[in-house]
Amino acid sequence: MHELTLNNGVTIPALGFGVFQTPPDETRAAVDAALATGYRHIDTAAAYGNERQVGEAIAGSGVDRSDVFVETKIWISDYGYDETLHGFEKAARKLGVDQIDLLILHQALPSDFDKTIGAYRALEKLLADADVRAIGVSNFMVEHLTALLDAVDVVPAVNQIEVHPYFAQREVQAFGVEHGIVTQAWAPIGGITFYRDSGHTSTLEDPSIGEIATAHGKSPAQVMLRWHLQQGRQVIPKSVRPERIAENFDVFDFALTDAELATIDGLETGKRGGPEPADVTLAAWGRPVPED
Template sequence: MQYVTLNNGLEMPQLGFGVWQVPDEEAEPAVAKALETGYRSIDTAKVYENEHGVGRAIAKSGVAREDLFITTKVWNSDQGYDATLKAFDASLERLGLDYVDLYLIHWPTPEFDDYVDTYKAMEKLYHDGRVKAIGVCNFNTEHVQRLLDECDVVPVLNQVECHPYLQQNDLKAFCAKHNIFVEAWSPLMTGGEVLQDDVITKIAANHGKTPAQVIIRWHLQSNAIVIPKSVTPSRIEENFNVFDFELSADEMQRISSLDRNQRKGPEPSEMNKR
């Protein structure tokens, strides 16, 4: 496992396990398999409705709590100062934990204009020691800049859709300037279209690896944090088996040339679902 050091000094596994779109009853065996495989970072959210399953897997895993890195998120309908504090308490109870390592705002929902108050509530949780780090998801540069201007704690990371067809290079550069990591959700692209790309498949064949392993390795070597999701035991293992090879500078460049700005999820400024 490789770790990165966040801007508050906290160490976080660079490769984690995501459970988006995993039903609660499937989350428990999937997370159990991930922990058995060697993952130590688990990424969930209130809106995924699987925090109970994640919590059960953690409780039964036998892995020491201090060796785990658990992320969850405040949903759009729970934004605002007081509502965020209540939502955090509810997430903590569902997870069966005393604290979480990372708490994130799931979307900025700029139409409602309450993400600054939400973040200030998260700053309180951070200062009270109930979370070890705070950050954001799906924030464009203007949303992050507003937090930098109006709040005290710099987000440790910005979790966004990112894959070879949507590389987010401008956002990555902005975040890097402010010592904010980019964390890739949907790192293999929803629908898997990029897994069939000739560039990816040829590089995979050269290394005796799968296209998914090559893409995860590309994320890691690009200094991104990455959280692939699967409920298939063999793929959970496959996605973790990426530390025994390295992409060359030429291979990295060939993958970087695939960027199409092809987004599968919502554009953050337009996502106002509650």
């Protein structure tokens, strides 16, 4: 399994499995299939409502807990120092683990950045106490990362952001490279939300990607995942279909040429599929995270 080394020396599989928008009653079967296929990194979040099912799947998989890299996210409703420490307790209880491999903040919450700083300082304590092995952020733009680094001691290990051929956020990625922050790509093959709301067709139907896929005898999804991996990003594709879960994992037996990578880079549209980070506020997006 190909791995990346985070800025604190912890290793993470380069290809993980995501469960965003996976209903709780489908999550366990999806994670079961992923672990059976060979995935060893599972990414979930408090806001997804399926941490418990992820934990059940890992516990029942027969795969040793030490071999599975577990990542989850603190939701904005649990920001603040004490609130985030409690958010960790809720997540660990639902996942059925004593230690979380990677714990990150789900959004920057720019409208109340003091709460964001407090939440991140709680992550630093959890890291110092070995309750987590690495910490990071998600959906942080350059201005958020800059403000965070001015206020805390530990540089985030990852920044999980929307990255796919139509929206690459290169400025954010470049900041990450400069500061040793690994980019985790969510919606790495575009995602239904992107092409439904952005006015574009699916990246899976892009003719340029299709031509590259045909040349390699691979699917468009496999080509896009390979594009991420060759450019040093960690990726977390999602699916509930065992055949697609297996397909997304089968990306280590071919390589894209420099010209093919450049072609995919050239598909940038500048249009975001997910919410604008500045629009994420407690008033609009806050909701309680259940205890169990």
